[in-house]
Amino acid sequence: MSDPDLQSPTATLETSAADTENTPPQRRRMTLNMGPQHPSTHGVLRVLLELDGETVMRAYPDIGFLHTGIEKQCEALTWQQVVPLTDRVDYLSNLINNLVYALAVEKLLQAEMPEAVKMMRVMLSELQRINSHCVWLGTHALDIGAMTVFFYCFREREDILRIFEMFSGQRMMTSYIRPGGLALEPPRGWDKAVRKFIDAFPDKVDEYEELLDKNPIWLRRTKNVGFVPLNDLIDWGVTGPMIRAAGIPWDIRKDEPYSGYEKFDFKVPTRTENDVWARYRIRMEEMRESAKIVKQALEGMPDGPWQANIPRVTLPGREKMKTQMEALIYHFKIVTEGMKVPAGEAYQACESPRGEIAYYIVSDGSSKPHRVFMRTPSFGNLQSLPAMVEGKLIADTIASMGSMDFVLGDVDR
Amino acid sequence: MISDQVRETPAVSALIARYPDAVTAGDVHLNELTLEIDPGQIVEVCRFLKSDQKFVRLSGLTGVDWYPAEPRFEVVYFLHSMERRSERIRLKCRLHGEKPEIDSVTPLWVGANWYERETFDLFGIRFRNHPNLTRIMMPDDWEGHPLRKDFPVHGHRYSYTDE
Numbered sequence: 361m362s363d364p365d366l367q368s369p370t371a372t373l374e375t376s377a378a379d380t381e382n383t384p385p386q387r388r389r390m391t392l393n394m395g396p397q398h399p400s401t402h403g404v405l406r407v408l409l410e411l412d413g414e415t416v417m418r419a420y421p422d423i424g425f426l427h428t429g430i431e432k433q434c435e436a437l438t439w440q441q442v443v444p445l446t447d448r449v450d451y452l453s454n455l456i457n458n459l460v461y462a463l464a465v466e467k468l469l470q471a472e473m474p475e476a477v478k479m480m481r482v483m484l485s486e487l488q489r490i491n492s493h494c495v496w497l498g499t500h501a502l503d504i505g506a507m508t509v510f511f512y513c514f515r516e517r518e519d520i521l522r523i524f525e526m527f528s529g530q531r532m533m534t535s536y537i538r539p540g541g542l543a544l545e546p547p548r549g550w551d552k553a554v555r556k557f558i559d560a561f562p563d564k565v566d567e568y569e570e571l572l573d574k575n576p577i578w579l580r581r582t583k584n585v586g587f588v589p590l591n592d593l594i595d596w597g598v599t600g601p602m603i604r605a606a607g608i609p610w611d612i613r614k615d616e617p618y619s620g621y622e623k624f625d626f627k628v629p630t631r632t633e634n635d636v637w638a639r640y641r642i643r644m645e646e647m648r649e650s651a652k653i654v655k656q657a658l659e660g661m662p663d664g665p666w667q668a669n670i671p672r673v674t675l676p677g678r679e680k681m682k683t684q685m686e687a688l689i690y691h692f693k694i695v696t697e698g699m700k701v702p703a704g705e706a707y708q709a710c711e712s713p714r715g716e717i718a719y720y721i722v723s724d725g726s727s728k729p730h731r732v733f734m735r736t737p738s739f740g741n742l743q744s745l746p747a748m749v750e751g752k753l754i755a756d757t758i759a760s761m762g763s764m765d766f767v768l769g770d771v772d773r
Numbered sequence: 774m775i776s777d778q779v780r781e782t783p784a785v786s787a788l789i790a791r792y793p794d795a796v797t798a799g800d801v802h803l804n805e806l807t808l809e810i811d812p813g814q815i816v817e818v819c820r821f822l823k824s825d826q827k828f829v830r831l832s833g834l835t836g837v838d839w840y841p842a843e844p845r846f847e848v849v850y851f852l853h854s855m856e857r858r859s860e861r862i863r864l865k866c867r868l869h870g871e872k873p874e875i876d877s878v879t880p881l882w883v884g885a886n887w888y889e890r891e892t893f894d895l896f897g898i899r900f901r902n903h904p905n906l907t908r909i910m911m912p913d914d915w916e917g918h919p920l921r922k923d924f925p926v927h928g929h930r931y932s933y934t935d936e
Contacts, residue, residue: 427910431895432919436926467803594829597884608855615859706803707851707863709832720849722837735833735851743887772910 389417394757396425402499403768407745407757414753419746426772434732438698439465439539442729447533449734450770452495455481455488455524456712458537461732463618464708464719465539468701469673476664477541478620483554483657484527484536485619485710486650490561491520492713493643493650497568500640500762504581509571516564519557526553539699540674541667551658558654565647572640582637586760588747590634596747597740600715601646602764604630605638612711623660624653636763643765646713673699698727712737714765738770775799782806784826784862791821805863812848812866816876819850819864823881828852828862831878834888836896840922845870846898850878868898877903895920 395406404425410418430449434442446461447454459481466473473481498513521531526547528534536543572578588596590606603610611628613621629645631638667674675694676687703725709718715737722731741764748764749757779785779799785808789796795818798809810818822828832851839845850864866875877900878885889900890909897918900906908915917924 424908424910424912429919432924432926435922470803592883595883597831597833597882597888610855612859615855704802705805705807707805707861716832718832718851720833720835720851731837733833733835733837733849735835739887740833740884743884 392754396422402766403771405742405766405768405771407761409754409757411754414755416749416752416754416757419749419757421742421745423742423768423771426768428773430773431732431734434729436728438727439701439729440698442732443538444533444535447535448769449736449773450712450714450717450738450767451532452492452767453485453488453712453714453717454532454534455537456485456710456717458535459485459619460708460710460712460717460719461721462537462539463710464706464721465701467706467708468704468721468723469539469670470702471540471668471670471673473541473619473668474664474666475620475662477666477668479657479661480542480546480666481537481619482621482624483654483661484524486653486657487520487523487554489650489713490647490654491517493647494520496643496713496762496765497640500765501572501578503758503762504578506572506575506578509568512564512567512571516561523550523553523557526550540670541665545666551661554654554658558651558658561651562648565644565651569644579637581755581759582635582640582763583633584635584637585752585756586636586639586748586763587634588744592747593634593744596744598715598744599737599740600712601639601642602715602741604628605642606634607632612709612716616709618708618710624656626650626653636759639763639765700725700727701729709735714738714767714770715741734773736770736773738764738766738768742766742771776801779806779808784822784828784860787826788818788821791825792818805861807863807865809865809867812868812875815848815850815864815866816878816881819852819878819881822852822862826854827856828854828860830855831882831885831888832861834878834885834892836892836898836920838896838920838922840870843870844868846873846896848875848892848898873898874901875899876901879903894918897921 390411392409392411394409396404406422408420408422409416430445433445443458446457449457494513494517498510501509524534525531528536528543593603593606607630609628609630614628626649629642631641671690676691680687681691701723703723705722707718707720709716717737718735720733721729724730748760775796775798778801785799792814795811795814796808797811800807830853832853834850837847837849844867846868848866852862854860868875877889887909889903890906892898893900893906894908894910895918
């Protein structure tokens with residue numbers, strides 16, 4: 361079904377026009393424009409569906425409605441100014457975007473972070489993963505008709521956003537993880553807030569499962585839907601929970617550990633069914649595993665500075681700046697012209713809630729990046745949509761699209 | 774220039790044995806392996822790395838513009854092997870500015886489709902044998918290729934005021 365020879369949108373419309381003349385009226389194909397403002401596309405995605413009755417014969421995703429030229433803008437900003445843009449790429453996993461950018465820049469700087477910074481970054485990105493999966497579960501279930509789950513998931517999401525607000529002053533666009541460390545010192549009493557949330561969270565996952573696991577409508581709408589052979593998934597560039605639901609235990613946190621993930625004890629859940637149901641189960645297990653990681657980070661959080669001390673990169677402390685000449689000079693240089701990153705290129709991959717997120721950064725040694733390429737998971741995942749829905753029922757299109765968990769900001773950048 | 778460290782990498786030594794003049798340079802920097810490939814042989818090299826050396830995934834594909842230097846464009850391929858302990862290889866092809874063209878790798882990976890369309894859209898690099906080389910991010914009637922260095926960040930054609 362995966363036809364690499366996809367036609368352009370206009371061509372698709374023409375074919376269907378020719379169809380109408382030669383085929384009997386009851387076999388006429390209809391071209392349906394799904395989106396760009398369809399609620400279950402979760403953003404502005406347009407899918408051209410060519411229908412034969414209820415069956416999708418062809419699907420052509422048309423993207424780019426949310427293209428904001430972030431990669432171009434990065435080239436006009438200094439290294440630190442890029443951080444707020446990374447938030448806006450995948451707006452459901454901002455901290456992980458911050459993290460992958462920070463790690464890529466730190467790779468070029470060959471800077472080592474203090475243990476406390478690494479641990480805090482891991483804890484925050486796992487909270488972010490729970491947050492993102494909560495939004496996914498709520499909206500995916502809403503698409504398929506289970507409304508209650510949405511309210512439950514957003515209740516937990518709200519708690520996590522409050523924690524983020526406590527840390528950074530912002531609920532969503534946190535920009536909290538930056539090259540060189542964290543943006544601010546962790547607030548007083550953060551550990552109590554996180555502990556309160558994480559102790560209660562596993563029970564909340566049980567609640568979601570109670571609502572869905574034995575729900576006959578949910579089962580009928582998810583089982584054996586959205587199947588794509590494993591080799592095709594790899595060729596399409598699909599990553600993350602979707603590939604783990606097809607049986608490959610590939611998780612970048614395990615295979616290429618970053619920011620100290622090798623110290624944590626967690627499992628990589630896999631399943632073999634490779635359908636919407638399996639993807640749902642994988643994400644539920646991932647929420648539990650993430651909760652375990654947050655707990656371990658909370659127990660083992662060392663004391664220490666929340667920023668690395670790298671002259672010319674991180675701002676010196678206020679006290680130092682007022683008393684030492686060098687510190688004052690560095691402060692002035694960093695603020696006025698920005699930090700400089702040695703020439704070279706780095707590719708840093710992280711595991712986002714959606715799959716492999718990687719930044720390829722090219723520096724020419726100046727205070728602005730020469731090129732920032734964002735290899736975003738949603739872009740690769742969404743590409744496999746035609747393979748997943750062609751030849752199936754149109755109602756299953758909604759379920760399949762939901763199971764991909766794409767974010768259009770992440771696709772279009 | 775291919776450094777000895779690069780030559781000793783199993784995948785690279787196999788590649789050089791099979792296609793002696795395909796690799797024009799190679800380097801390991803920050804533990805990342807980069808190979809420069811002759812643009813005419815990119816499809817053969819990718820096919821060899823995919824089928825013989827188990828680099829089954831094309832993680833991504835993009836361009837870099839070094840304007841005003843020539844050859845101006847780099848097309849960068851990120852290959853990844855899940856079986857070889859998550860090994861990664863970066864392939865680069867340099868293309869001249871006046872008519873940047875290279876063979877498409879869509880016959881090897883269907884997923885290269887959108888990446889090549891994006892690179893075409895934003896850099897103006899043409900991919901031969903691509904099934905549907907149209908704009909993907911920008912509107913169909915857009916002029917120019919935004920990620921080129923000689924394309925302005927602000928003030929392109931449109932004025933947002935009445936003046």
